[in-house]
Amino acid sequence: MVYSQRSPGSWRLLLSLLLLAAGSGQVRYSVLEEAKHGTFVGRIAQDLGLELAELVPRLFRLASKGHGDLLEVNLQNGILFVNSRIDREELCGRTLECSIHLEVIVDRPLQVFHVEVEVKDINDNAPVFHLKEQRVRISESRLPDSLFPLEGASDADVGSNSILTYKLSSSKYFALDVKTNSDDNTQIGLVLRKSLDREEVPEHNLLLTATDEGKPELTGTVQVLVTVLDVNDNAPSFEQTEYEVRIFENLGNGTVVIRLNASDRDEGVNGEISYSFNSLVPAMVGDQFRIDPNTGEIVTKGNLDFEKLNLYKIRVDATDKGHPPMAGHCTVVLRVLDINDNVPQIALTSLSLPIREDAQLGTVIALISVSDLDSGANGQVTCSLTPQVPFKLVSTFKNYYSLVLDRALDRESVANYALVVTARDGGSPSLSATASVSVEVADVNDNAPAFAQPEYTVFVKENNPPGCHIFTVSARDADAQENALVSYSLVERRVGERALSSYVSVHAESGKVYALQPLDHEELELLQFQVSARDAGVPPLGSNVTLQVFVLDENDNAPALLPLPLPLPLPGARGGGGALSEPVSRAVGAGHVVAKVRAVDADSGYNAWLSYELQPAAGGARSPFRVALYTGEISTTRALDEADAPRQRLLVLVKDHGEPALTATATVLLSLVESGQAPRPSSRVLAGGAGAGAGAGAGAALVDVNVYLIVAICAVSSLLVLTLLLSTALRCSAPPSEGACGPGKPTLVCSSAVGSWSYSQQRRQRVCSGEGPPKADLMAFSPSHPPCLVVGDMNEHQDLNDEHCTKVSLNFHN
Incomplete structure (x- = not known):
């Protein structure tokens, strides 16, 4: 507790200096860790004998090495309060005594006060195990009451908040042993209460819980995994004591006769099994068979002959690798059966390839004959054709077949057929042979060149240089060789008084379209023509594509x-x-x-x-x-x-x-x-x-x-309003349709900063809707968007950046 004498003037200052010089200027406070912001710590100004009014003039300040932002002083009332989160474990670790040293400095005159703030511990840390899982390995031969040490938990708190008690989950095999040394060091371990059997329970999963004595109590847990180690206390055993196997003669070398499988309840080397023939097996068994020591497979070493020997009895041992080793036994009875050991033979003659894709149904492609050296049912052969293709086999005589065309061919769908002829005898089991026939289909010119789309829209700026490339057309022909060789040409027509070929040309091989002369937007806004693509087949086939070339305006005319x-x-x-x-x-x-x-x-x-x-x-x-x-x-x-x-x-x-x-x-x-x-x-x-x-x-x-102009303006305005009303009514009442002039392209009306109407004197693109003469366009400028130009539809060949364009068609009759 600090006592301070308050008096005016120099007496108060002198008294404070004397108190500090005498060692009574040390002020101590205490605060709980994790206290909230603004928590009251002490009236530091009052306890140091300072007047509230002089805190600011004397430059009152608080300093703490490394902890300056944890505590703060309110200069209005002189109260020391918690400014930010205080973690005792972060400040002092596991040290019992933890405090923050503060220096209070005031000027005029200079004074330094020392303040200690003790940080008291609260139970805010739960016990922690350093490992997420503790593993203990115990042999199944260990005796009860054996002790196996475990690692305990730690608690970052101090005092009673860090005193831990332990508890183990319920188990009939294990108990928990806890001992405390003289230096309060706690050691814990597992005590084996009952003998273990790995074959019965190979693993034991336990839960170890640590609880501190704080209020409220906090706990921590860790999984304890006990692995039971094996000893060799089980002999290998087979599923059966005797196995009977039936195999046919003439099996090839290395053929698997049977695969034996013995099991051992032990693990590791105690459960590893090796297979072998018993020492009492006759020598001729070793000449005809061998056994894989790892897999237990009995395989042939030579061809078996039914007429020579048709019964073998083989005794097999399965031995583990434990110490000492243990063995199990079984007997394999092997019976050799007679088989159909001759396969059919296939011969192909009179191949007529390739076959034209327009060949008539029933056309003979090849002759096939089959034979088999066996007799009886083993020598009766039937033929089949795979896969399911436009061909079939027709039997013409015993063991003779014809390969004929069964369905129409299409080389563009399938150009080559890989056929497999299978000959199978009537033996049991039957034997078969196969022969492959590759049938190539010859092409005929039955596909015209095809464009990706029937119409393309092209945009070209006016005043282009002569001979510039404006577009490339491309057609694909599904045929082959010369039937797929495509050439391109213009479909000639008149454009006004001139021929189309005076405006554009197309390269016969590449399909590139060139503008032969500079185009003038004011003279020609839309140049529509067709390009023809023809193949080199006999007779040639062709198709056309329409190009709509829109000539984009450039500023080449002065007002x-x-x-x-x-x-x-x-x-x-x-x-x-x-x-x-x-x-x-x-x-x-x-x-x-x-x-x-x-x-x-x-x-x-x-x-x-x-x-x-x-x-x-x-x-x-x-x-x-x-x-x-x-x-x-x-x-x-x-x-x-x-x-x-x-x-x-x-x-x-x-x-x-x-x-x-x-x-x-x-x-x-x-x-x-x-x-x-x-x-x-x-x-x-x-x-x-x-x-x-x-x-x-x-x-x-x-x-x-004069008055005539007023009358004329009124008449034009009335006509415009009437046209707008009629156009709106027609658009709302009737679905879009193609008129007499073909598909109409929307006239472009672009916005500008002017709210007036501007009528273009130049002739615009013709727009037809139903029957009637062509109409001139009225260009409307709206003040909401910048002017721009959009014509026709966009496609993948050309692009315009028009973010604020609106397509509107405002027409009135000429």
């Missing part, structure tokens, strides 16, 4: 400017909307549309997606106009005032989204007039030069849109 189709109405102009919108009233407000630049791109998809940009004016002056990024509409950004120049010259850059992008420029001239005036139109839209290699765009005059 082209278009003239305005209709004038736009000018608000506030005299004449009630009939005036042209080229003059711009200074009274218009911000956001008023004054003109629109229209352009188209001959490409498709992403390459035809146009954007408009207003180029900065000369001198850096800020223009009161802006152009819509995707519609080309020019509108005011603010109200016009007198400071704005009466003539505005705007330069609009039109750019597509291809790689690389191509551009065109348009110059728009606007005249600013006072409100109420209706001067003569003077503005013009002039085409500028195209950038990135594009040609010059067409000039377009900027005019106002």
Whole structure:
């Protein structure tokens, strides 16, 4: 217990120093191991005479060599508590005394306090045996009361928690002997209570349990396996005292007559048995037979002859290898029987091979004759054919047969037959002989070349180099030799005004398809043709495959400017909307549309997606106009005032989204007039030069849109909505079918960042649904996905990476 004097000022500090100098500054606490985090240990600040308010200013800290994180001090209340798991066995092992030495350091002035925290043991460790299984080997000849030592258990705890008691599972043969020496060292062992018999119980499985005296008690167990060692106390014995064997004459040398099997209840060398003929066996038995000493097999040494001797009596001994050895005996009575010892003979003549696969049924392939030197039933021979094949044997005369065709042949299924002719006599047991006949089937040209699939889809970028390889067709012919030699050719047809052979060619041997000239997506989007494959048989056979070559678009066309189709109405102009919108009233407000630049791109998809940009004016002056990024509409950004120049010259850059992008420029001239005036139109839209290699765009005059344009837009919109409704109704009500133009390919509609409709002027792939004229495609751009291009079906030959493409077919009649 620690006493501390609390007083203000220097008296308290002086008193604390005196107490420490006198040796009374040592503070001791105790804590149980495995205490939970936050467990109270002691009021260390109070016991050391330190004020709570000065713990932080004086840099109060706790140090412990190697154990700094086990205990911690709460600087708010000065309480020492458990910070992390404390394992007494890990800290001190089996030492009875276990403590943690802490150093408490404070500054201003510097003070060092020593604190001892005793860690008390709890029963948290069960007894442990070092071996998972203890093996004891005991001879069955050992006498009762024999002692066999065992290895005890250990407990990592100390004190009463480590005191162990032992218990053995119930056994009528063994008991447990436990002795404690003067130094508290416990020795345990097995005591043999009853004589062992290995032949009765070869192994004894016991369970040894160790229990400590802690609270609660903990236990540990180990398996004790007792193996009983054998002694030679059993003689070998046979299942029978006499064996009778019947064998036929003329058995070959080394033929097994009988295999004797004696058993010995002992084990090891005491149970190893050796076989031999008894010394009283006549010498002629040794001349005709021998016995294997390890397996007990009696085998022949020469041919047996029934007419010479038909009965043998053989006495056999079985001896073990124990000390002393013990033996068992039996008698083998061997009777020799007469046999059918002549096999039939087979002769093949007049082979007619190979046989054509279109041979007629009943065609004779070979003549077979058989014979047997035996007489009676032993000389009567029958023939059979294996396996079950399109052939059969026909008996033509006694012991004569014909091999004839029984079913139609197909060389592509089986090109060669391995036949086995078996001749068997009527002896008992019967003897047989076999002869092999190999029948080769000759090929005829009865299989046409076949393609893996009837149609292939090929994707080729436009502007390809002449002679480039675009695809390889391959057909397989199941026939052989020249009947399987395949050559390829184009099925000629007209493509517009030109022959197919002016576009593509196919190599006759390899089947490689080449594009003979650069393809233009704007001229030809789909080139569909057939390739023929023919073999070299007589007559030749062939088949066709269809190739659909889709020409993929590249950005090879610059945007082209278009003239305005209709004038736009000018608000506030005299004449009630009939005036042209080229003059711009200074009274218009911000956001008023004054003109629109229209352009188209001959490409498709992403390459035809146009954007408009207003180029900065000369001198850096800020223009009161802006152009819509995707519609080309020019509108005011603010109200016009007198400071704005009466003539505005705007330069609009039109750019597509291809790689690389191509551009065109348009110059728009606007005249600013006072409100109420209706001067003569003077503005013009002039085409500028195209950038990135594009040609010059067409000039377009900027005019106002009148009421006719509004009517036309409404009519087109109504037609579009009606077409969408009809298309949806047809798709939902009728299953997909092929129309008059064959299987239709879906028109590609790709998404973009623009929510407007873009109508392509170029002719797209024809899509037919039922009867009716071809339709032009409407390309819809959705703002949810980036634009991309997908055409037709993908296969294993070509691939496009289109993760966000949607196939939509929006059509309206031309």
